[in-house]
Amino acid sequence: xxxxxxxxxxxxxxxxxxxxxxxxxxxxxxxxxxxxxxxxxxxxxxxxxxxxxxxxxxxxxxxxxxxxxxxxxxxxxxxxxxxxxxxxxxxxxxxxxxxxxxxxxxxxxxxxxxxxxxxxxxxxxxxxxxxxxxxxxxxxxxxxxxxxxxxxxxxxxxxxxxxxxxxxxxxxxxxxxxxxxxxxxxxxxxxxxxxxxxxxxxxxxxxxxxxxxxxxxxxxxxxxxxxxxxxxxxxxxxxxxxxxxxxxxxxxxxxxxxxxxxxxxxxxxxxxxxxxxxxxxxxxxxxxxxxxxxxxxxxxxxxxxxxxxxxxxxxxxxxxxxxxxxxxxxxxxxxxxxxxxxxxxxxxxxxxxxxxxxxxxxxxxxxxxxxxxxxxxxxxxxxxxxxxxxxxxxxxxxxxxxxxxxxxxxxxxxxxxxxx
Amino acid sequence: xxxxxxxxxxxxxxxxxxxxxxxxxxxxxxxxxxxxxxxxxxxxxxxxxxxxxxxxxxxxxxxxxxxxxxxxxxxxxx
Numbered sequence: 323x324x325x326x327x328x329x330x331x332x333x334x335x336x337x338x339x340x341x342x343x344x345x346x347x348x349x350x351x352x353x354x355x356x357x358x359x360x361x362x363x364x365x366x367x368x369x370x371x372x373x374x375x376x377x378x379x380x381x382x383x384x385x386x387x388x389x390x391x392x393x394x395x396x397x398x399x400x401x402x403x404x405x406x407x408x409x410x411x412x413x414x415x416x417x418x419x420x421x422x423x424x425x426x427x428x429x430x431x432x433x434x435x436x437x438x439x440x441x442x443x444x445x446x447x448x449x450x451x452x453x454x455x456x457x458x459x460x461x462x463x464x465x466x467x468x469x470x471x472x473x474x475x476x477x478x479x480x481x482x483x484x485x486x487x488x489x490x491x492x493x494x495x496x497x498x499x500x501x502x503x504x505x506x507x508x509x510x511x512x513x514x515x516x517x518x519x520x521x522x523x524x525x526x527x528x529x530x531x532x533x534x535x536x537x538x539x540x541x542x543x544x545x546x547x548x549x550x551x552x553x554x555x556x557x558x559x560x561x562x563x564x565x566x567x568x569x570x571x572x573x574x575x576x577x578x579x580x581x582x583x584x585x586x587x588x589x590x591x592x593x594x595x596x597x598x599x600x601x602x603x604x605x606x607x608x609x610x611x612x613x614x615x616x617x618x619x620x621x622x623x624x625x626x627x628x629x630x631x632x633x634x635x636x637x638x639x640x641x642x643x644x645x646x647x648x649x650x651x652x653x654x655x656x657x658x659x660x661x662x663x664x665x666x667x668x669x670x671x672x673x674x675x676x677x678x679x680x681x682x683x684x685x686x687x688x689x690x691x692x693x694x695x696x697x698x699x700x701x702x703x704x705x706x707x708x709x710x711x712x713x714x715x716x717x718x719x720x721x722x723x724x725x726x727x728x729x730x731x732x733x734x735x736x737x738x739x740x741x742x
Numbered sequence: 743x744x745x746x747x748x749x750x751x752x753x754x755x756x757x758x759x760x761x762x763x764x765x766x767x768x769x770x771x772x773x774x775x776x777x778x779x780x781x782x783x784x785x786x787x788x789x790x791x792x793x794x795x796x797x798x799x800x801x802x803x804x805x806x807x808x809x810x811x812x813x814x815x816x817x818x819x820x
Contacts, residue, residue, distance in 0.1 A: 392759030396780075456791070459783040 326502045326586040327741060329575050330415025330568030331680050332407035332516070336372030336561050336667050338381035340410060344677075345684050347381075348692045349714040353545035353666050355559050361524055368536035370544040371522045372561030372668025374403065396460040397473060398438030403564035403673070404470035404518030405477060408432065412478060415568035415580060417512055419479065427511040427574075429482030430471040431501040432518060432566065433493040435672025435728070438465020440523040470518050470564075482510040490728030491632070493517045494565060494675030495736050499589030502569050511574045516566035516676035530560060533599060537635065548669075549696035550633035550662035551640050551704040558634040561668030565676030567683070584686045587721065587737035588619025594731025601639055601727060605646030608632070608725060611733035612650050619737035621721055623651045626658055626737075628691050628717070630682045630724040633662025634669050641703045643725065648707065659717055661710035665695035675726035679736055682722040686740050691717050746793070746819070747812045753788045754808060757781065767809040785811075793819060 336354025468486035494517030501515035540547035
Protein backbone atom coordinates (compact mmCIF):
# COMPACT_ATOMS: atom_id res chain seq x y z
CA UNK A 323 0.00 0.00 0.00
CA UNK A 324 1.12 3.53 -0.69
CA UNK A 325 1.96 5.62 2.37
CA UNK A 326 -0.17 8.66 3.16
CA UNK A 327 1.09 11.73 4.98
CA UNK A 328 -0.52 14.94 6.23
CA UNK A 329 0.87 18.08 4.59
CA UNK A 330 -1.71 20.76 5.37
CA UNK A 331 -4.10 21.72 8.17
CA UNK A 332 -7.13 23.99 8.27
CA UNK A 333 -9.64 24.69 11.03
CA UNK A 334 -12.52 27.06 11.63
CA UNK A 335 -13.66 26.50 15.20
CA UNK A 336 -15.42 28.23 18.07
CA UNK A 337 -11.93 29.08 19.36
CA UNK A 338 -10.68 30.78 16.20
CA UNK A 339 -10.34 30.67 12.45
CA UNK A 340 -7.01 28.99 11.69
CA UNK A 341 -5.52 25.70 12.83
CA UNK A 342 -2.50 27.15 14.63
CA UNK A 343 -4.37 29.89 16.48
CA UNK A 344 -7.10 27.45 17.47
CA UNK A 345 -4.40 25.11 18.76
CA UNK A 346 -2.72 27.86 20.79
CA UNK A 347 -6.03 28.82 22.41
CA UNK A 348 -6.75 25.18 23.11
CA UNK A 349 -3.36 24.77 24.83
CA UNK A 350 -4.09 27.95 26.82
CA UNK A 351 -7.24 26.29 28.19
CA UNK A 352 -9.55 28.79 26.53
CA UNK A 353 -13.17 27.95 25.76
CA UNK A 354 -15.15 28.88 22.65
CA UNK A 355 -18.54 28.32 24.25
CA UNK A 356 -20.89 31.23 24.93
CA UNK A 357 -24.51 32.24 25.19
CA UNK A 358 -26.36 32.20 21.86
CA UNK A 359 -27.17 35.77 20.85
CA UNK A 360 -27.73 35.29 17.13
CA UNK A 361 -31.28 33.92 17.39
CA UNK A 362 -34.07 33.51 19.91
CA UNK A 363 -33.52 30.68 22.39
CA UNK A 364 -36.16 31.71 24.93
CA UNK A 365 -38.21 28.55 24.28
CA UNK A 366 -35.22 26.19 23.98
CA UNK A 367 -33.75 24.74 27.20
CA UNK A 368 -30.15 24.76 25.92
CA UNK A 369 -29.07 28.37 25.36
CA UNK A 370 -25.35 28.08 24.69
CA UNK A 371 -23.09 26.87 21.88
CA UNK A 372 -19.60 26.94 20.48
CA UNK A 373 -19.91 29.70 17.90
CA UNK A 374 -17.22 30.67 15.40
CA UNK A 375 -15.92 34.13 16.38
CA UNK A 376 -16.58 36.49 13.48
CA UNK A 377 -15.01 39.78 12.55
CA UNK A 378 -11.83 41.11 11.10
CA UNK A 379 -8.46 40.52 12.64
CA UNK A 380 -6.24 37.66 13.69
CA UNK A 381 -8.16 34.51 14.48
CA UNK A 382 -11.54 35.99 13.63
CA UNK A 383 -13.59 34.50 10.84
CA UNK A 384 -14.42 36.77 7.93
CA UNK A 385 -16.49 34.90 5.34
CA UNK A 386 -15.58 37.41 2.63
CA UNK A 387 -11.95 36.30 2.84
CA UNK A 388 -13.07 33.02 1.29
CA UNK A 389 -16.32 33.58 -0.61
CA UNK A 390 -17.53 36.58 -2.62
CA UNK A 391 -20.66 38.33 -1.40
CA UNK A 392 -22.36 37.32 -4.62
CA UNK A 393 -21.68 33.64 -3.96
CA UNK A 394 -22.52 33.77 -0.26
CA UNK A 395 -26.26 33.41 -0.89
CA UNK A 396 -25.57 30.21 -2.82
CA UNK A 397 -24.33 28.40 0.27
CA UNK A 398 -25.33 27.84 3.84
CA UNK A 399 -22.75 28.51 6.55
CA UNK A 400 -21.48 24.93 6.72
CA UNK A 401 -20.27 25.25 3.13
CA UNK A 402 -18.60 28.60 3.83
CA UNK A 403 -16.79 27.10 6.83
CA UNK A 404 -15.77 24.07 4.77
CA UNK A 405 -14.38 26.23 1.97
CA UNK A 406 -12.46 28.31 4.51
CA UNK A 407 -10.91 25.27 6.21
CA UNK A 408 -9.99 23.81 2.80
CA UNK A 409 -8.47 27.13 1.71
CA UNK A 410 -6.35 27.18 4.87
CA UNK A 411 -5.26 23.55 4.53
CA UNK A 412 -4.30 23.95 0.85
CA UNK A 413 -2.40 27.17 1.56
CA UNK A 414 -0.60 25.49 4.44
CA UNK A 415 0.38 22.54 2.25
CA UNK A 416 1.60 24.75 -0.58
CA UNK A 417 -0.15 22.46 -3.08
CA UNK A 418 -1.63 24.45 -5.95
CA UNK A 419 -2.35 22.12 -8.86
CA UNK A 420 -2.35 23.89 -12.21
CA UNK A 421 -1.72 21.25 -14.86
CA UNK A 422 -4.48 18.86 -15.94
CA UNK A 423 -2.48 15.98 -14.55
CA UNK A 424 -2.05 17.54 -11.11
CA UNK A 425 -5.66 18.69 -10.94
CA UNK A 426 -6.93 15.24 -11.86
CA UNK A 427 -4.73 13.68 -9.17
CA UNK A 428 -6.25 15.88 -6.46
CA UNK A 429 -9.66 15.10 -4.96
CA UNK A 430 -11.96 16.38 -2.26
CA UNK A 431 -13.85 14.46 0.41
CA UNK A 432 -15.49 16.77 2.92
CA UNK A 433 -18.63 15.65 4.72
CA UNK A 434 -21.22 17.10 7.05
CA UNK A 435 -23.45 15.48 9.60
CA UNK A 436 -26.53 17.56 8.92
CA UNK A 437 -25.92 20.00 6.09
CA UNK A 438 -27.84 23.21 5.50
CA UNK A 439 -30.38 23.06 8.29
CA UNK A 440 -30.75 26.87 8.68
CA UNK A 441 -31.53 27.31 5.00
CA UNK A 442 -33.90 24.33 5.03
CA UNK A 443 -35.75 25.95 7.94
CA UNK A 444 -35.97 29.31 6.15
CA UNK A 445 -37.18 27.83 2.86
CA UNK A 446 -39.71 25.71 4.72
CA UNK A 447 -41.11 28.87 6.33
CA UNK A 448 -41.59 30.43 2.89
CA UNK A 449 -43.35 27.39 1.45
CA UNK A 450 -45.61 27.01 4.48
CA UNK A 451 -46.56 30.68 4.37
CA UNK A 452 -47.75 30.79 0.78
CA UNK A 453 -44.49 32.19 -0.57
CA UNK A 454 -43.42 29.22 -2.65
CA UNK A 455 -42.38 31.50 -5.49
CA UNK A 456 -39.86 33.18 -3.18
CA UNK A 457 -37.81 30.00 -2.72
CA UNK A 458 -34.35 30.76 -4.07
CA UNK A 459 -33.03 28.80 -7.05
CA UNK A 460 -29.93 28.38 -4.91
CA UNK A 461 -31.81 26.76 -2.05
CA UNK A 462 -31.03 23.13 -2.94
CA UNK A 463 -27.32 23.59 -3.80
CA UNK A 464 -26.95 25.79 -0.71
CA UNK A 465 -27.81 22.95 1.64
CA UNK A 466 -26.69 19.74 -0.06
CA UNK A 467 -23.93 18.10 1.94
CA UNK A 468 -21.68 17.21 -1.00
CA UNK A 469 -21.65 20.85 -2.11
CA UNK A 470 -18.75 21.54 0.26
CA UNK A 471 -16.65 19.17 -1.82
CA UNK A 472 -18.22 20.57 -4.98
CA UNK A 473 -17.52 24.20 -4.11
CA UNK A 474 -13.95 23.46 -2.99
CA UNK A 475 -13.26 21.59 -6.23
CA UNK A 476 -14.65 24.47 -8.31
CA UNK A 477 -12.68 27.09 -6.41
CA UNK A 478 -9.36 25.25 -6.60
CA UNK A 479 -9.74 23.28 -9.84
CA UNK A 480 -9.54 19.89 -8.14
CA UNK A 481 -10.69 17.28 -10.64
CA UNK A 482 -9.95 14.02 -8.82
CA UNK A 483 -12.48 12.06 -6.76
CA UNK A 484 -15.26 14.30 -5.46
CA UNK A 485 -17.06 12.69 -2.59
CA UNK A 486 -18.83 13.36 0.69
CA UNK A 487 -19.46 11.43 3.88
CA UNK A 488 -22.60 11.61 6.02
CA UNK A 489 -22.22 9.62 9.22
CA UNK A 490 -23.48 12.01 11.89
CA UNK A 491 -20.76 12.74 14.45
CA UNK A 492 -18.32 10.29 12.84
CA UNK A 493 -18.37 12.18 9.53
CA UNK A 494 -15.05 14.02 9.83
CA UNK A 495 -13.13 10.91 10.87
CA UNK A 496 -14.73 8.75 8.19
CA UNK A 497 -13.96 11.40 5.56
CA UNK A 498 -10.27 11.50 6.47
CA UNK A 499 -10.06 7.71 6.73
CA UNK A 500 -11.83 7.11 3.43
CA UNK A 501 -9.78 9.77 1.66
CA UNK A 502 -6.55 8.21 2.90
CA UNK A 503 -7.65 4.91 1.39
CA UNK A 504 -8.36 6.57 -1.94
CA UNK A 505 -4.74 7.67 -1.96
CA UNK A 506 -3.50 4.25 -0.81
CA UNK A 507 -5.44 2.56 -3.62
CA UNK A 508 -4.28 5.03 -6.25
CA UNK A 509 -7.51 6.91 -6.96
CA UNK A 510 -5.71 10.15 -6.14
CA UNK A 511 -2.30 11.42 -5.02
CA UNK A 512 -3.65 14.29 -2.93
CA UNK A 513 -6.98 14.59 -1.10
CA UNK A 514 -8.50 17.53 0.73
CA UNK A 515 -10.52 15.82 3.46
CA UNK A 516 -12.56 16.79 6.48
CA UNK A 517 -15.93 17.83 7.79
CA UNK A 518 -18.04 20.96 8.12
CA UNK A 519 -21.07 21.81 10.23
CA UNK A 520 -23.27 24.80 10.99
CA UNK A 521 -26.47 23.50 12.53
CA UNK A 522 -26.59 25.90 15.47
CA UNK A 523 -29.98 27.35 14.57
CA UNK A 524 -33.43 27.20 16.16
CA UNK A 525 -34.32 23.98 14.37
CA UNK A 526 -31.04 22.25 15.20
CA UNK A 527 -31.07 23.32 18.85
CA UNK A 528 -34.72 22.32 19.25
CA UNK A 529 -34.05 18.91 17.72
CA UNK A 530 -31.04 17.98 19.81
CA UNK A 531 -32.71 19.42 22.92
CA UNK A 532 -35.75 17.25 22.24
CA UNK A 533 -33.47 14.22 22.13
CA UNK A 534 -32.30 15.26 25.63
CA UNK A 535 -28.73 15.31 24.33
CA UNK A 536 -27.73 18.87 25.24
CA UNK A 537 -26.35 20.44 28.40
CA UNK A 538 -28.98 22.66 30.03
CA UNK A 539 -27.54 23.24 33.50
CA UNK A 540 -24.83 25.76 32.63
CA UNK A 541 -26.66 28.38 30.59
CA UNK A 542 -25.33 31.08 32.93
CA UNK A 543 -21.76 29.76 32.92
CA UNK A 544 -21.29 28.60 29.32
CA UNK A 545 -17.55 27.96 29.47
CA UNK A 546 -18.17 25.37 32.21
CA UNK A 547 -20.86 23.44 30.34
CA UNK A 548 -18.73 21.02 28.36
CA UNK A 549 -17.06 18.89 31.03
CA UNK A 550 -16.31 15.39 29.76
CA UNK A 551 -15.93 12.72 32.48
CA UNK A 552 -16.69 15.24 35.22
CA UNK A 553 -19.39 14.37 37.75
CA UNK A 554 -21.25 17.54 36.89
CA UNK A 555 -21.62 16.80 33.17
CA UNK A 556 -25.16 16.92 31.81
CA UNK A 557 -25.01 16.69 28.03
CA UNK A 558 -23.07 18.00 25.07
CA UNK A 559 -22.77 21.57 23.83
CA UNK A 560 -23.48 22.25 20.16
CA UNK A 561 -20.62 23.67 18.13
CA UNK A 562 -20.04 24.81 14.57
CA UNK A 563 -17.09 25.07 12.21
CA UNK A 564 -14.97 22.92 9.93
CA UNK A 565 -11.72 21.03 9.83
CA UNK A 566 -9.69 19.96 6.81
CA UNK A 567 -6.43 18.20 6.17
CA UNK A 568 -4.42 17.81 3.01
CA UNK A 569 -3.50 14.15 2.68
CA UNK A 570 -0.79 13.23 0.26
CA UNK A 571 0.95 10.16 -1.06
CA UNK A 572 4.38 10.13 0.56
CA UNK A 573 6.52 10.10 -2.61
CA UNK A 574 4.42 12.91 -4.03
CA UNK A 575 4.95 15.01 -0.91
CA UNK A 576 8.64 14.21 -0.81
CA UNK A 577 9.17 15.08 -4.47
CA UNK A 578 7.85 18.59 -3.97
CA UNK A 579 9.59 19.07 -0.65
CA UNK A 580 6.37 19.45 1.31
CA UNK A 581 6.32 19.91 5.08
CA UNK A 582 5.05 16.68 6.64
CA UNK A 583 3.12 16.92 9.91
CA UNK A 584 2.50 13.20 10.48
CA UNK A 585 1.63 9.98 8.75
CA UNK A 586 -1.84 8.46 8.54
CA UNK A 587 -1.15 5.21 10.33
CA UNK A 588 -4.49 3.46 10.21
CA UNK A 589 -8.24 3.65 10.14
CA UNK A 590 -10.86 1.46 11.79
CA UNK A 591 -14.63 1.35 11.58
CA UNK A 592 -17.49 -0.48 13.23
CA UNK A 593 -21.23 -0.49 13.73
CA UNK A 594 -22.96 -0.89 17.08
CA UNK A 595 -26.09 -2.57 15.66
CA UNK A 596 -27.80 -1.51 18.85
CA UNK A 597 -29.72 1.81 19.09
CA UNK A 598 -30.34 4.94 17.02
CA UNK A 599 -28.84 7.39 19.52
CA UNK A 600 -27.39 5.49 22.51
CA UNK A 601 -24.04 3.71 22.32
CA UNK A 602 -24.02 -0.01 23.06
CA UNK A 603 -23.77 -0.25 26.84
CA UNK A 604 -20.65 -2.38 26.87
CA UNK A 605 -18.87 -0.01 24.47
CA UNK A 606 -18.12 -2.80 22.06
CA UNK A 607 -18.69 -0.58 19.01
CA UNK A 608 -16.02 1.89 20.05
CA UNK A 609 -13.80 -0.96 21.23
CA UNK A 610 -13.89 -2.68 17.83
CA UNK A 611 -13.40 0.59 15.97
CA UNK A 612 -10.23 1.36 17.99
CA UNK A 613 -8.98 -2.22 17.74
CA UNK A 614 -9.48 -2.25 13.97
CA UNK A 615 -7.64 1.06 13.59
CA UNK A 616 -4.66 -0.20 15.59
CA UNK A 617 -4.60 -3.44 13.62
CA UNK A 618 -4.80 -1.54 10.35
CA UNK A 619 -1.94 0.70 11.51
CA UNK A 620 0.14 -2.27 12.59
CA UNK A 621 0.74 -0.77 16.02
CA UNK A 622 0.32 -2.37 19.42
CA UNK A 623 -1.86 -0.80 22.10
CA UNK A 624 1.33 -0.07 24.11
CA UNK A 625 2.55 2.18 21.28
CA UNK A 626 -0.31 4.66 21.69
CA UNK A 627 0.64 7.80 23.61
CA UNK A 628 -2.44 9.95 23.18
CA UNK A 629 -6.14 9.34 22.63
CA UNK A 630 -8.34 12.20 21.47
CA UNK A 631 -11.61 10.89 22.81
CA UNK A 632 -15.05 11.29 21.35
CA UNK A 633 -15.93 12.41 24.92
CA UNK A 634 -18.95 14.61 24.33
CA UNK A 635 -19.78 15.30 28.01
CA UNK A 636 -22.89 13.13 28.12
CA UNK A 637 -23.56 11.13 31.29
CA UNK A 638 -23.71 7.79 29.43
CA UNK A 639 -21.33 8.08 26.50
CA UNK A 640 -18.22 9.32 28.31
CA UNK A 641 -18.04 6.35 30.68
CA UNK A 642 -18.79 3.81 27.98
CA UNK A 643 -15.96 5.10 25.79
CA UNK A 644 -13.58 5.21 28.74
CA UNK A 645 -14.47 1.65 29.67
CA UNK A 646 -13.72 0.50 26.13
CA UNK A 647 -10.35 2.27 26.23
CA UNK A 648 -9.48 0.56 29.54
CA UNK A 649 -10.40 -2.85 28.15
CA UNK A 650 -8.50 -2.37 24.90
CA UNK A 651 -5.35 -0.94 26.43
CA UNK A 652 -5.25 -2.95 29.65
CA UNK A 653 -2.35 -1.89 31.89
CA UNK A 654 -1.19 0.59 29.28
CA UNK A 655 -4.35 2.65 29.90
CA UNK A 656 -2.62 4.02 33.01
CA UNK A 657 0.31 5.23 30.90
CA UNK A 658 -1.35 6.97 27.97
CA UNK A 659 -2.97 10.41 28.01
CA UNK A 660 -6.53 10.89 26.86
CA UNK A 661 -8.40 14.17 26.56
CA UNK A 662 -11.58 15.57 25.11
CA UNK A 663 -11.08 18.79 23.19
CA UNK A 664 -14.86 19.12 22.99
CA UNK A 665 -14.50 20.61 26.47
CA UNK A 666 -13.19 23.74 24.71
CA UNK A 667 -14.88 23.67 21.31
CA UNK A 668 -18.22 22.02 22.03
CA UNK A 669 -19.36 19.24 19.74
CA UNK A 670 -18.98 20.14 16.08
CA UNK A 671 -20.97 17.05 14.99
CA UNK A 672 -19.86 16.24 11.43
CA UNK A 673 -16.81 18.50 11.76
CA UNK A 674 -15.75 17.11 15.15
CA UNK A 675 -13.69 14.20 13.83
CA UNK A 676 -11.92 16.53 11.42
CA UNK A 677 -10.85 19.21 13.92
CA UNK A 678 -9.92 16.49 16.39
CA UNK A 679 -7.75 14.83 13.73
CA UNK A 680 -6.04 18.22 13.35
CA UNK A 681 -5.49 18.35 17.13
CA UNK A 682 -4.15 14.79 17.20
CA UNK A 683 -1.75 15.57 14.37
CA UNK A 684 -0.55 18.72 16.13
CA UNK A 685 -0.10 16.79 19.38
CA UNK A 686 2.35 14.56 17.51
CA UNK A 687 4.01 17.41 15.68
CA UNK A 688 4.39 19.70 18.70
CA UNK A 689 4.88 17.18 21.49
CA UNK A 690 2.07 18.42 23.70
CA UNK A 691 -1.36 17.04 24.54
CA UNK A 692 -4.35 19.39 24.84
CA UNK A 693 -6.39 19.55 28.06
CA UNK A 694 -9.86 18.48 29.11
CA UNK A 695 -11.38 21.67 30.50
CA UNK A 696 -13.66 21.68 33.55
CA UNK A 697 -12.60 18.21 34.64
CA UNK A 698 -12.42 18.94 38.37
CA UNK A 699 -14.17 15.89 39.81
CA UNK A 700 -13.95 12.87 37.56
CA UNK A 701 -16.80 10.46 38.20
CA UNK A 702 -15.82 7.23 39.92
CA UNK A 703 -15.74 5.11 36.77
CA UNK A 704 -13.49 7.67 35.08
CA UNK A 705 -10.54 7.39 37.42
CA UNK A 706 -7.31 5.54 36.76
CA UNK A 707 -6.43 7.17 33.48
CA UNK A 708 -4.70 10.48 32.68
CA UNK A 709 -7.49 12.63 31.27
CA UNK A 710 -5.26 15.74 31.07
CA UNK A 711 -7.49 17.81 33.37
CA UNK A 712 -7.57 21.60 33.01
CA UNK A 713 -4.10 22.15 31.58
CA UNK A 714 -2.16 21.01 28.53
CA UNK A 715 0.77 18.72 29.14
CA UNK A 716 4.15 18.39 27.42
CA UNK A 717 4.45 14.85 26.21
CA UNK A 718 6.20 13.18 23.32
CA UNK A 719 3.53 11.64 21.12
CA UNK A 720 4.58 9.06 18.56
CA UNK A 721 1.16 7.56 17.99
CA UNK A 722 -2.22 9.27 18.48
CA UNK A 723 -5.66 7.72 18.20
CA UNK A 724 -8.75 9.84 17.52
CA UNK A 725 -12.26 8.50 18.14
CA UNK A 726 -15.56 9.60 16.64
CA UNK A 727 -18.89 7.91 17.30
CA UNK A 728 -22.19 8.87 15.71
CA UNK A 729 -25.94 8.45 15.96
CA UNK A 730 -27.01 5.25 14.28
CA UNK A 731 -24.18 3.41 16.03
CA UNK A 732 -21.47 4.35 13.54
CA UNK A 733 -17.88 4.46 14.80
CA UNK A 734 -14.59 5.56 13.29
CA UNK A 735 -11.08 5.69 14.73
CA UNK A 736 -8.01 7.21 13.12
CA UNK A 737 -4.39 6.49 13.98
CA UNK A 738 -1.73 9.09 13.22
CA UNK A 739 1.99 8.39 13.62
CA UNK A 740 5.03 10.60 13.89
CA UNK A 741 6.58 10.73 10.45
CA UNK A 742 9.88 8.88 10.28
CA UNK B 743 -32.96 57.72 -16.66
CA UNK B 744 -36.21 56.41 -15.22
CA UNK B 745 -36.69 55.43 -11.64
CA UNK B 746 -37.38 51.85 -12.77
CA UNK B 747 -34.08 51.71 -14.65
CA UNK B 748 -32.17 52.89 -11.60
CA UNK B 749 -33.77 50.31 -9.36
CA UNK B 750 -33.25 47.50 -11.89
CA UNK B 751 -29.58 48.37 -12.23
CA UNK B 752 -29.14 48.51 -8.47
CA UNK B 753 -30.58 45.01 -8.13
CA UNK B 754 -28.34 43.70 -10.90
CA UNK B 755 -25.25 45.20 -9.27
CA UNK B 756 -26.16 43.69 -5.89
CA UNK B 757 -27.11 40.24 -7.11
CA UNK B 758 -24.41 39.68 -9.70
CA UNK B 759 -21.65 41.48 -7.81
CA UNK B 760 -20.62 43.49 -10.88
CA UNK B 761 -19.34 47.06 -11.27
CA UNK B 762 -22.06 49.63 -11.75
CA UNK B 763 -20.65 50.98 -15.02
CA UNK B 764 -20.85 47.54 -16.63
CA UNK B 765 -24.61 47.47 -16.14
CA UNK B 766 -25.57 49.29 -19.34
CA UNK B 767 -29.04 48.93 -20.81
CA UNK B 768 -27.84 46.61 -23.54
CA UNK B 769 -25.79 44.38 -21.23
CA UNK B 770 -26.80 40.72 -21.36
CA UNK B 771 -27.02 39.07 -17.94
CA UNK B 772 -25.35 35.91 -19.11
CA UNK B 773 -22.96 37.08 -21.86
CA UNK B 774 -21.80 40.37 -20.35
CA UNK B 775 -22.44 40.20 -16.61
CA UNK B 776 -21.34 36.65 -15.78
CA UNK B 777 -24.71 35.31 -14.66
CA UNK B 778 -25.60 31.63 -14.93
CA UNK B 779 -29.10 30.22 -15.41
CA UNK B 780 -29.77 30.10 -11.65
CA UNK B 781 -28.61 33.71 -11.25
CA UNK B 782 -31.17 34.83 -13.84
CA UNK B 783 -33.97 33.01 -12.03
CA UNK B 784 -32.98 34.77 -8.84
CA UNK B 785 -32.75 38.14 -10.57
CA UNK B 786 -36.30 37.80 -11.85
CA UNK B 787 -37.42 36.95 -8.32
CA UNK B 788 -35.68 40.06 -7.05
CA UNK B 789 -37.44 42.19 -9.68
CA UNK B 790 -40.79 40.72 -8.65
CA UNK B 791 -40.09 41.53 -5.04
CA UNK B 792 -38.88 45.06 -5.72
CA UNK B 793 -41.67 46.04 -8.08
CA UNK B 794 -44.52 43.98 -6.63
CA UNK B 795 -45.32 42.40 -9.97
CA UNK B 796 -45.47 38.83 -11.17
CA UNK B 797 -43.22 37.79 -14.02
CA UNK B 798 -44.49 34.49 -15.50
CA UNK B 799 -41.91 31.91 -16.55
CA UNK B 800 -42.51 32.38 -20.27
CA UNK B 801 -41.95 36.13 -19.93
CA UNK B 802 -38.93 35.60 -17.69
CA UNK B 803 -37.28 33.50 -20.36
CA UNK B 804 -37.32 36.52 -22.67
CA UNK B 805 -35.67 38.86 -20.17
CA UNK B 806 -32.09 38.55 -21.29
CA UNK B 807 -30.76 42.09 -20.95
CA UNK B 808 -31.08 44.98 -18.53
CA UNK B 809 -33.29 46.77 -21.06
CA UNK B 810 -35.58 43.72 -21.37
CA UNK B 811 -36.15 43.87 -17.63
CA UNK B 812 -36.80 47.61 -17.56
CA UNK B 813 -39.22 47.39 -20.48
CA UNK B 814 -41.15 44.51 -18.97
CA UNK B 815 -41.51 46.19 -15.59
CA UNK B 816 -42.50 49.58 -17.02
CA UNK B 817 -45.14 47.89 -19.11
CA UNK B 818 -46.41 45.71 -16.26
CA UNK B 819 -46.56 48.60 -13.81
CA UNK B 820 -47.60 51.21 -16.36
